Amino acid sequence: xxxxxxxxxxxxxxxxxxxxxxxxxxxxxxxxxxxxxxxxxxxxxxxxxxxxxxxxxxxxxxxxxxxxxxxxxxxxxxxxxxxxxxxxxxxxxxxxxxxxxxxxxxxxxxxxxxxxxxxxxxxxxxxxxxxxxxxxxxxxxxxxxxxxxxxxxxxxxxxxxxxxxxxxxxxxxxxxxxxxxxxxxxxxxxxxxxxxxxxxxxxxxxxxxxxxxxxxxxxxxxxxxxxxxxxxxxxxxxxxxxxxxxxxxxxxxxxxxxxxxxxxxxxxxxxxxxxxxxxxxxxxxxxxxxxxxxxxxxxxxxxxxxxxxxxxxxxxxxxxxxxxxxxxxxxxxxxxxxxxxxxxxxxxxxxxxxxxxxxxxxxxxxxxxxxxxxxxxxxxxxxxxxxxxxxxxxxxxxxxxxxxxxxxxxxxxxxxxxxxxxxxxxxxxxxxxxxxxxxxxxxxxxxxxxxxxxxxxxxxxxxxxxxxxxxxxxxxxxxxxxxxxx
Amino acid sequence: xxxxxxxxxxxxxxxxxxxxxxxxxxxxxxxxxxxxxxxxxxxxxxxxxxxxxxxxxxxxxxxxxxxxxxxxxxxxxxxxxxxxxxxxxxxxxxxxxxxxxxxxxxxxxxxxxxxxxxxxxxxxxxxxxxxxxxxxxxxxxxxxxx
Numbered sequence: 001x002x003x004x005x006x007x008x009x010x011x012x013x014x015x016x017x018x019x020x021x022x023x024x025x026x027x028x029x030x031x032x033x034x035x036x037x038x039x040x041x042x043x044x045x046x047x048x049x050x051x052x053x054x055x056x057x058x059x060x061x062x063x064x065x066x067x068x069x070x071x072x073x074x075x076x077x078x079x080x081x082x083x084x085x086x087x088x089x090x091x092x093x094x095x096x097x098x099x100x101x102x103x104x105x106x107x108x109x110x111x112x113x114x115x116x117x118x119x120x121x122x123x124x125x126x127x128x129x130x131x132x133x134x135x136x137x138x139x140x141x142x143x144x145x146x147x148x149x150x151x152x153x154x155x156x157x158x159x160x161x162x163x164x165x166x167x168x169x170x171x172x173x174x175x176x177x178x179x180x181x182x183x184x185x186x187x188x189x190x191x192x193x194x195x196x197x198x199x200x201x202x203x204x205x206x207x208x209x210x211x212x213x214x215x216x217x218x219x220x221x222x223x224x225x226x227x228x229x230x231x232x233x234x235x236x237x238x239x240x241x242x243x244x245x246x247x248x249x250x251x252x253x254x255x256x257x258x259x260x261x262x263x264x265x266x267x268x269x270x271x272x273x274x275x276x277x278x279x280x281x282x283x284x285x286x287x288x289x290x291x292x293x294x295x296x297x298x299x300x301x302x303x304x305x306x307x308x309x310x311x312x313x314x315x316x317x318x319x320x321x322x323x324x325x326x327x328x329x330x331x332x333x334x335x336x337x338x339x340x341x342x343x344x345x346x347x348x349x350x351x352x353x354x355x356x357x358x359x360x361x362x363x364x365x366x367x368x369x370x371x372x373x374x375x376x377x378x379x380x381x382x383x384x385x386x387x388x389x390x391x392x393x394x395x396x397x398x399x400x401x402x403x404x405x406x407x408x409x410x411x412x413x414x415x416x417x418x419x420x421x422x423x424x425x426x427x428x429x430x431x432x433x434x435x436x437x438x439x440x441x442x443x444x445x446x447x448x449x450x451x452x453x454x455x456x457x458x459x460x461x462x463x464x465x466x467x468x469x470x471x472x473x474x475x476x477x478x479x480x481x482x483x484x485x486x
Numbered sequence: 487x488x489x490x491x492x493x494x495x496x497x498x499x500x501x502x503x504x505x506x507x508x509x510x511x512x513x514x515x516x517x518x519x520x521x522x523x524x525x526x527x528x529x530x531x532x533x534x535x536x537x538x539x540x541x542x543x544x545x546x547x548x549x550x551x552x553x554x555x556x557x558x559x560x561x562x563x564x565x566x567x568x569x570x571x572x573x574x575x576x577x578x579x580x581x582x583x584x585x586x587x588x589x590x591x592x593x594x595x596x597x598x599x600x601x602x603x604x605x606x607x608x609x610x611x612x613x614x615x616x617x618x619x620x621x622x623x624x625x626x627x628x629x630x631x632x
Binding site (some may be wrong): 046073074075076077080091099100101136137138147161193194196205206207223245248249252255259260271272275413414415416417418419421443444446447450486 | 497498499500501502503527545546547548550553554557561563564565567596598602603604605607608609610611612613614615628631632
């Protein structure tokens with residue numbers, strides 16, 4: 001786009017919080033772009049993010065719109081917050097539309113503990129969690145899985161953890177897709193991806209990943225909160241991580257293959273990172289089978305971390321998991337491609353929905369929402385930045401209609417990591433947070449500066465957009481008490 | 487355009503790290519790109535050269551060769567827990583539409599304190615990837631996922 005233009009001059013406002021990038025924005029777009037942002041948030045959007053939304057609109061077989069959620073910001077290839085659905089036959093599958101951290105996601109663990117019970121023990125609790133859950137660059141798991149165990153994890157996800165004593169059967173019922181996507185294929189997973197995967201099952205990683213102790217500050221929707229087991233003043237635990245090195249390697253391996261495949265199938269790429277292949281081609285299906293394995297690895301990863309977290313909580317409060325009510329509320333993936341049924345032009349059809357930094361938000365009545373939540377809609381978990389509020393929402397009635405059943409996945413960055421490190425000192429941020437009663441424990445101090453609250457959009461502003469659009473409705477707001485960073 | 491004295495520089499990117507590396511030859515620019523990437527993760531000036539890792543990678547395009555080279559180093563960092571501080575690309579050749587790079591990196595086992603662990607690089611992307619000949623030699627541009 002030309003410099004000097006106001007970003008809103010390039011867009012058509014369709015309705016409150018809905019902006020369209022017209023098809024003539026850039027040559028080759030097959031569908032318009034749609035960006036869900038408030039009048040306030042749109043002013044902070046980088047123009048290059050529009051270009052990325054437009055680039056995705058150029059891929060073959062894209063349905064309805066190339067979309068970006070309200071936490072949208074510049075990514076590589078797809079924008080972060082990007083959602084795109086491709087026809088099962090005429091469309092494509094693109095590893096870049098999922099990203100390197102396949103099935104990066106969030107889960108929420110509730111408890112019967114109150115904020116007053118937990119507050120005096122926060123230092124001890126965070127220290128023990130930090131000890132129990134390996135985190136940081138190069139961190140290795142407490143157990144090293146064998147190759148055949150790794151295959152089981154790739155094929156069965158969280159089920160492997162639960163069957164091996166890392167959790168309860170109900171954990172699987174309270175997880176997107178039961179903590180596993182069927183149809184994984186280990187046949188195309190490289191030796192490198194296996195080497196990276198074996199020592200890292202049950203590790204948090206680094207960057208924006210975290211384990212957070214929170215309390216429920218406010219309930220917006222009593223009926224949904226009752227269904228999710230949430231009430232004001234209650235302490236909960238949020239886990240944010242993904243598929244670690246194995247996911248990164250599977251993506252790396254497949255983008256290389258797809259780059260050649262794009263040429264072979266004559267697909268014009270506006271950006272090499274959008275490398276893709278026709279959905280039913282061998283290359284695309286090989287990737288999809290491997291991606292499922294990485295997604296399953298991530299669910300298993302979060303399940304093992306959940307188990308160790310429960311152990312620490314039970315031990316710290318000298319009680320047991322049942323007594324403490326340490327139940328999984330839900331677990332959502334926010335970097336994944338899934339074959340889903342959606343209505344397009346009045347007809348039901350199967351599409352490959354790519355969510356790159358976007359969460360599923362299926363409404364009440366949808367068959368993939370766990371029975372326990374089917375009358376209210378799936379829990380949608382939206383973490384805030386370090387030191388700011390996180391939100392629990394439920395899938396809204398309009399999500400299937402306007403966003404292929406998707407919502408935002410977080411607050412969305414507005415400042416680069418390098419800029420953040422110039423602006424903030426890790427130690428200062430830590431002290432400021434501690435003054436506000438938030439304990440911080442980190443493997444590497446630089447991470448605290450990079451992830452300082454000031455580098456993100458306001459999570460409440462972002463959440464209000466999906467709430468107003470009825471993509472997902474607010475249920476509860478949680479405030480942080482302590483955070484463990486990689 | 488900076489002089490060839492500048493080995494590399496970082497560009498602004500909201501979520502990830504993006505840099506340009508320069509060199510009189512392709513080989514030098516590729517080696518400097520590796521140093522730029524490792525300086526996102528650690529302080530390379532604190533790394534002693536105790537262990538040398540020889541590397542050969544192949545790719546059908548020159549820019550993809552750059553991704554292969556950096557990805558291989560990243561793999562060794564994570565799996566063998568090696569921090570690298572010195573990088574040398576001996577040769578980049580093209581034969582029958584296939585590019586090959588031979589080079590090496592020198593470093594030691596990661597010391598979490600001494601090497602000043604900074605931002606974790608997850609992977610090397612193809613986004614806005616460039617290998618270009620300039621008046622003074624070569625410029626390469628890379629975005630890494632952090």
